[in-house]
Structures are given as C-alpha cells and as structure tokens.
Amino acid sequence: MRVAFVGATRGMGRALSRLMAERGEALCLLGRDAAELAASARDLEARGAAGPVQTAPLDLARPAGFEAALAAADEALGGIDTLVVTGGLLDPSEALQRDMARLEQLLHVNFTGTVVLCQLAAERLAARGGGRLCVFSSVAGDRPRRSNYLYGASKAGLSAFLEGLGHAYAERGVSVLCVKPGFVRTGLTEGLPVPPFAGEPEPVARTVLKALDAGRRVVYAPPVWRWIMLVIRLLPHAAMRRIRF
Amino acid sequence: MDRLSPRLEPVAGWGRRLGRRGRVARPERLGAPPPAERCLLARGLGRAYGDAAVPSSEAALVLETTRADRILGWDPHTGRLRCEAGLSVGEMLRLFLPRGWFPPVTPGTRHVTVGGCVACDVHGKNHHRDGSFGRFVERLTVLVADGRLVDCGPDLERELFLATVGGMGLTGLIVEATLRLRPVESPWMAVETEGVPDLAAMVAGLAASARQWPYTVGWIDCLARGRALGRGVLMRGRHATCAEAGTRAPAPRRPWRVPADAPEWLLSPLLMRGFNRMYHWTHGGRPRQRLVPHESFFYPLDAVGDWNRMYGRRGFLQYQCVVPRAAGPGALSRLLERLAAAGAASFLAVIKDCGPAGEAYLSFPLEGMTLALDLPYRGPATEALVHDLNAAVIEAGGRIYLAKDAVTRAADFEKMMPRLKEWQAVRDRWDPERRFRSAQSVRLLGDPE
Ligand SMILES: Cc1cc2nc3c(=O)[nH]c(=O)nc-3n(C[C@H](O)[C@H](O)[C@H](O)COP(=O)(O)OP(=O)(O)OC[C@H]3O[C@@H](n4cnc5c(N)ncnc54)[C@H](O)[C@@H]3O)c2cc1C
Numbered sequence: 055m056r057v058a059f060v061g062a063t064r065g066m067g068r069a070l071s072r073l074m075a076e077r078g079e080a081l082c083l084l085g086r087d088a089a090e091l092a093a094s095a096r097d098l099e100a101r102g103a104a105g106p107v108q109t110a111p112l113d114l115a116r117p118a119g120f121e122a123a124l125a126a127a128d129e130a131l132g133g134i135d136t137l138v139v140t141g142g143l144l145d146p147s148e149a150l151q152r153d154m155a156r157l158e159q160l161l162h163v164n165f166t167g168t169v170v171l172c173q174l175a176a177e178r179l180a181a182r183g184g185g186r187l188c189v190f191s192s193v194a195g196d197r198p199r200r201s202n203y204l205y206g207a208s209k210a211g212l213s214a215f216l217e218g219l220g221h222a223y224a225e226r227g228v229s230v231l232c233v234k235p236g237f238v239r240t241g242l243t244e245g246l247p248v249p250p251f252a253g254e255p256e257p258v259a260r261t262v263l264k265a266l267d268a269g270r271r272v273v274y275a276p277p278v279w280r281w282i283m284l285v286i287r288l289l290p291h292a293a294m295r296r297i298r299f
Numbered sequence: 300m301d302r303l304s305p306r307l308e309p310v311a312g313w314g315r316r317l318g319r320r321g322r323v324a325r326p327e328r329l330g331a332p333p334p335a336e337r338c339l340l341a342r343g344l345g346r347a348y349g350d351a352a353v354p355s356s357e358a359a360l361v362l363e364t365t366r367a368d369r370i371l372g373w374d375p376h377t378g379r380l381r382c383e384a385g386l387s388v389g390e391m392l393r394l395f396l397p398r399g400w401f402p403p404v405t406p407g408t409r410h411v412t413v414g415g416c417v418a419c420d421v422h423g424k425n426h427h428r429d430g431s432f433g434r435f436v437e438r439l440t441v442l443v444a445d446g447r448l449v450d451c452g453p454d455l456e457r458e459l460f461l462a463t464v465g466g467m468g469l470t471g472l473i474v475e476a477t478l479r480l481r482p483v484e485s486p487w488m489a490v491e492t493e494g495v496p497d498l499a500a501m502v503a504g505l506a507a508s509a510r511q512w513p514y515t516v517g518w519i520d521c522l523a524r525g526r527a528l529g530r531g532v533l534m535r536g537r538h539a540t541c542a543e544a545g546t547r548a549p550a551p552r553r554p555w556r557v558p559a560d561a562p563e564w565l566l567s568p569l570l571m572r573g574f575n576r577m578y579h580w581t582h583g584g585r586p587r588q589r590l591v592p593h594e595s596f597f598y599p600l601d602a603v604g605d606w607n608r609m610y611g612r613r614g615f616l617q618y619q620c621v622v623p624r625a626a627g628p629g630a631l632s633r634l635l636e637r638l639a640a641a642g643a644a645s646f647l648a649v650i651k652d653c654g655p656a657g658e659a660y661l662s663f664p665l666e667g668m669t670l671a672l673d674l675p676y677r678g679p680a681t682e683a684l685v686h687d688l689n690a691a692v693i694e695a696g697g698r699i700y701l702a703k704d705a706v707t708r709a710a711d712f713e714k715m716m717p718r719l720k721e722w723q724a725v726r727d728r729w730d731p732e733r734r735f736r737s738a739q740s741v742r743l744l745g746d747p748e
C-alpha cells in the first residue's frame with residue numbers, strides 16, 4: 055500500500071499508521087504541525103515503513119490546500135493508492151452549545167473538510183484506476199444523544215457521505231471504508247468518563263486494518279459496538295429520552 | 300503538550316500500598332510547558348514499588364508518559380536511539396531485538412519506561428561489568444520547573460544531567476532521551492545455574508562468575524538459617540551467539556493473569572518455606588547449562604501479569620539495599636539473620652554484586668553487594684523490620700534503592716547518601732519552589748505536601 059495519512063500523529067491514527075509501518079507499507083503524513091509530523095515520520099521509519107516517510111502540510115479546516123497536499127503525497131509515494139483520515143475534533147455538546155465559533159469549526163473540520171478531501175481523493179484514485187479510502191466516523195453518528203448530538207451530527211453526515219461515495223465510485227474501482235469507533239481511550243477522550251466497552255487504540259487499529267484489507271464498507275471498533283449500536287438504534291424515542299442516554 | 304484534562308484517580312506504587320489519589324493526565328505529547336501547576340509528578344509505568352511515583356497530595360498533577368512513546372531517531376549502524384520518555388523497554392525489545400539490538404541495561408521487568416529507567420538510574424544483572432542505565436544516556440531533554448525545555452548530557456548542563464539521572468523525577472519531566480543500545484547476536488541466552496550451600500559460597504561464586512559472565516545474579520532461600528544461611532542458586536548468563544542459537548526465534552509468551560487478590564494463607568511461612576525448599580531442590584546440584592529465551596532469563600516475573608496481587612490486598616514492601624565490598628560478607632549475613640529472625644517470609648531474595656558507582660548524585664549502586672527482598676506487608680512490624688535493616692545498612696556504609704523504598708525515615712536516608720547536599724544544590728537551582736515532588740520526596744526530603 056502507498057498510504058496518504060491524515061491524523062497519524064496521535065491516538066487511533068498513530069496506532070493504525072504504526073501497524074501499517076510494521077508490515078512495510080509506504081506512508082506520507084499529512085497534517086498541520088510540521089514538527090509533530092516529522093517526529094511521527096521518524097517513528098514510523100524506525101518501525102519499518104518502506105522508504106523515507108515524507109510529510110506535507112494539510113489542515114482539514116482549509117479545503118483550499120487539499121489539492122496541493124494530495125499532489126505532494128502523490129509525488130512522495132509515486133502515486134497514492136490509499137487515503138486514511140483519522141483526524142477530527144471532539145467536544146461535548148455542552149461546550150459547543152455556548153461557543154458558536156467552536157461549533158462551526160468542529161462541523162467544518164469533521165464534515166465539510168473531510169468530505170471535500172475525500173471527494174477530491176476519490177476522483178484522483180478513480181482517474182488512476184482505483185484505490186481505497188479509510189475514514190474515521192463514529193458510532194455517535196448512528197443515533198443522536200443529548201450529550202454529544204452536535205459532534206454526532208457531524209459524524210452522521212460523514213457516515214452518510216461515505217456510504218454514498220462508496221456507491222458512486224464502486225464501478226471506478228474506489229472502495230470506501232467507514233470506521234465507526236466506540237469510545238476509545240486516547241488523548242482525544244482523555245478526561246471524559248470512561249463508559250463500559252471502552253477500547254484501546256491498538257486493538258482498534260488491528261480491527262480496522264483487517265477490515266481495510268478485506269475491502270469492507272463499514273467496521274465497528276471495538277467490534278462489540280456493532281451490537282450495542284444495533285440495540286440503541288432500535289430504541290424508541292421515548293426510551294432514549296427516559297434513559298437520558 | 301496536549302490540552303490536559305486530568306481526572307482524579309487512585310495512584311499506587313507497584314507494591315500496592317500507599318495508594319493516594321491524584322489528578323492523572325496521559326498526554327500524547329510531553330513537549331510544551333504544562334499550565335501553571337503548583338505540584339507536578341512524572342510517572343511512567345508505575346513499576347516503582349514504593350511511593351516514588353505516588354503524588355504528594357490530591358492537588359498534584361500526575362503526568363503519565365506512556366502515550367508519548369515515539370522513536371525520534373534510530374541509527375542502525377551505531378545502535379543510537381532517540382526516543383520519547385514513555386517508550387517502554389518491552390517495546391524497545393519488540394522493535395529492536397529482532398534486528399540484533401538489546402537495551403544496554405534492563406531491570407527485572409520490561410514494563411518500565413525509558414523515563415523511569417533514567418529517573419531511577421536502574422541497574423541490571425550486568426552492573427558489575429557495565430554500570431547502570433545512566434552510563435548509556437547521551438542526551439536528555441528535560442522540562443524544568445520554569446517551563447523551559449533544557450537539553451543536558453555528560454558534556455552539556457552536566458550538573459542537571461547528573462541530578463536527573465537517579466533523581467526520581469524531582470528535577471523535571473524527562474521528555475526525550477538519546478541512548479546507545481547493545482549489539483547482540485540472538486534473542487537467546489546461554490545460561491548456567493548452580494546450587495550453592497551457603498553465603499560464603501554465594502559471594503565467592505558471584506565474584507568468580509563476574510569475571511567471565513556479563514550477567515550474574517543469585518537467588519537466596521532466606522528462610523534457611525544457621526550454617527545454611529545464604530544457601531541458594533547462582534545464575535549466570537550471556538547472549539548466545541548465532542552459532543549456538545541457530546535461527547529459530549523464541550516462542551512468544553502469553554502472560555497469565557492473577558485473577559484476584561490472593562488469600563493471606565498463601566504467604567504463610569510454612570508454604571513459603573516449602574516453596575523456597577522446592578526451588579532450591581529443583582535448581583540445586585552441579586552447574587547446568589541451557590539455552591533460554593531472553594525473557595525467561597531477564598523477566599521471569601513478567602510471565603505472570605499483575606503478579607503483585609499474589610501478595611493479597613495488603614500488598615507488600617520491597618526492600619533493596621547495597622553494602623560496600625569493604626564491609627565484607629559479615630554485613631550481608633547480619634541482614635539475612637535479622638530477616639530470618641523476624642520470620643518475614645519472602646518469595647524472592649535476590650543477591651547481586653555491583654561494580655563501581657556511577658557519577659549521578661543519587662544513583663543507587665555502589666561497589667559491593669546488593670540484596671533485594673519482597674516483604675509481605677504485615678503492618679507496623681514490617682515497617683519496624685525495615686528500620687532495623689536500615690540501621691544495619693547504615694552501619695555497613697551502604698544505602699537503599701529509592702525505587703523500592705516506601706518507609707525509610709528522612710534522617711536515615713541522609714546518612715546513606717553522601718552526595719545528597721550536592722544534589723539538593725542543583726535541585727535548588729532548577730526547581731527552587733519544589734514544583735516537582737512525590738509522596739516519597741515529602742517523606743525523605745521534607746518537601747511541602
Ligand atoms: C518485577 C520488577 C523488577 C525490577 N527489577 C529491577 C532491577 O533489576 N533493577 C532496577 O534498578 N530496578 C528494578 N525494578 C524497579 C524499576 O526498574 C524502576 O522502578 C523503574 O523506574 C520503573 O519504571 P517506570 O517507568 O514504571 O517508572 P515509575 O515507577 O512510573 O516511576 C519511577 C520514578 O521515575 C520517575 N519518572 C518516571 N518517568 C519519568 C520521566 N519521564 N521524567 C522524570 N521522572 C520520571 C517517577 O517520578 C518516579 O520517581 C523492578 C521493578 C519490578 C516491578
């Protein structure tokens with residue numbers, strides 16, 4: 055695989071990029087902080103990534119820079135065949151209800167930016183005969199909850215987009231994997247109350263990589279969240295409200 | 300550093316005693332200064348037995364480094380490794396042993412971080428030959444109390460370096476380290492074990508082995524008394540050569556876990572005696588040579604996850620001291636006699652000889668013999684035993700190991716550490732307000748709580 059990776063410097067993205075490096079994939083890291091990208095690039099090289107791991111600037115909040123970033127990754131890798139996006143913002147509803155600037159930024163990064171990036175990448179891959187997208191959405195997009203419906207809405211939109219994108223580009227050889235993590239212990243969820251069935255980044259990354267290799271369209275990680283969400287999606291409104299979920 | 304959102308969590312040493320709550324944060328980056336906190340404590344994998352990695356109060360911010368574990372530079376020709384402080388020795392082995400590189404010094408568990416190894420200046424079974432961890436460290440990047448990132452090493456900000464190595468996290472947060480790994484030919488160890496009848500034989504055996512073997516250690520049956528005092532098993536090892544080991548890789552171990560806190564009777568003196576006898580019996584007799592995976596030689600206890608639960612809910616104390624060679628085997632036998640007299644059963648009594656002391660101010664090892672014991676916690680009697688052992692150590696001119704200490708008194712500690720004043724002067728310079736402190740530094744150094 056020749057992977058352009060958005061979000062490899064931390065959390066689940068770090069774990070997933072490490073697994074890829076350890077089996078010798080070629081990687082190019084995209085992101086905002088050059089020093090952080092360089093540190094992760096050295097880490098991935100030491101773990102066995104093919105060739106030097108190069109980096110290029112990309113900010114999910116600035117779609118204007120996406121073409122340049124993808125071109126740089128294409129150049130560095132001699133042609134991307136996989137794009138992974140794990141980057142995103144997470145804030146509880148409470149914080150966002152009061153802070154409109156932050157809310158707008160979150161929607162912009164998690165939905166608009168990610169959608170535009172994937173759209174551009176899908177077109178590039180299709181023009182070249184195909185490839186894969188692996189994008190981190192969330193179980194929070196499956197059913198809105200009072201505690202994080204704003205974040206959930208951004209992810210619901212993203213999940214819908216990814217499903218449609220998969221349909222639209224299937225014939226042109228592009229497959230799309232929508233990853234729906236449940237609660238995973240990373241720097242992003244640090245300080246939040248830890249629910250039952252919380253996962254760790256490394257096992258989650260293993261699950262995702264397996265799904266990516268198998269060409270699946272949706273994967274829940276940890277896998278148990280598939281069944282939890284099945285039940286939660288079936289709950290009637292009144293029950294959702296009563297359990298204050 | 301990430302935006303920190305610490306949570307109040309219980310924090311305890313590996314001995315599981317002396318737990319206390321602290322505001323724990325696990326940032327993925329350690330680089331930039333933390334917000335203005337009055338009281339900070341670095342913590343790695345929490346393998347220090349006593350209260351070295353236990354916060355002084357609930358107000359303390361405990362910075363757990365384990366998520367900051369990136370490799371920042373690796374030179375496959377020289378074995379020079381630059382990494383973030385949260386990298387564990389286990390991960391280092393997983394990544395680099397297959398390529399023929401081994402940590403220069405390793406403690407008896409691989410679940411420790413590089414930061415923890417520097418802060419405790421850990422020693423291994425090769426101390427007699429190679430010295431302690433700090434000797435292989437070329438550079439440290441330390442986040443000091445005023446929020447600056449300071450680079451130091453043997454040739455740069457030397458005093459800060461010598462105070463940070465073995466400094467128990469009290470000079471600042473170690474953010475990055477550069478160290479040299481050791482080239483090895485295989486993941487296997489050529490090991491020889493031999494039963495020895497008494498302390499004199501043990502000491503002589505260790506000294507003789509030290510000349511030919513890079514790794515040596517002795518196991519003592521500490522319930523044996525009288526003429527059998529100090530009887531045990533001597534082990535020595537070296538990295539096996541390619542020719543000896545062939546190409547097969549050791550099978551990976553899957554640790555089994557202790558499902559619950561063990562009941563107290565498991566540690567009854569009678570059972571302990573049985574266990575110790577059996578161990579001696581199975582390992583006794585003439586020297587036996589074997590090829591074993593590095594894990595079973597270096598990390599026997601890692602085969603059991605959570606083995607600290609074996610000691611039941613009350614936990615245990617570890618005690619490790621070193622007495623100078625000049626004090627002779629007499630000092631050691633006095634320690635063992637006191638232990639036997641107290642009837643304090645111990646699963647493990649490990650004896651090792653140490654080479655010359657390093658230069659770090661608070662580094663533990665000094666030229667002589669070190670003895671490490673597990674003491675199941677039985678209330679004040681166990682603490683009294685520690686004070687008693689300390690008295691013998693002071694008399695012999697030795698000292699205790701801070702990574703294992705939980706009850707030593709400040710006055711006793713002062714008598715053990717000849718360079719404490721020098722270290723304090725350096726700490727005064729870098730952290731005059733004592734922002735970095737631990738439950739241990741409150742107890743031993745009179746830091747504010
Ligand atoms: C089974 C077992 C066997 C052992 N065998 C040995 C042995 O053979 N030889 C030996 O020397 N030790 C031995 N130890 C002790 C162990 O090596 C040390 O306690 C080691 O420091 C633990 O590392 P850690 O990452 O868990 O650190 P912690 O226990 O989390 O912390 C220990 C100290 O290091 C400081 N610290 C940790 N990280 C940093 C950082 N990034 N910056 C600044 N300070 C930091 C903490 O503040 C604390 O004072 C053993 C322990 C166990 C459990």
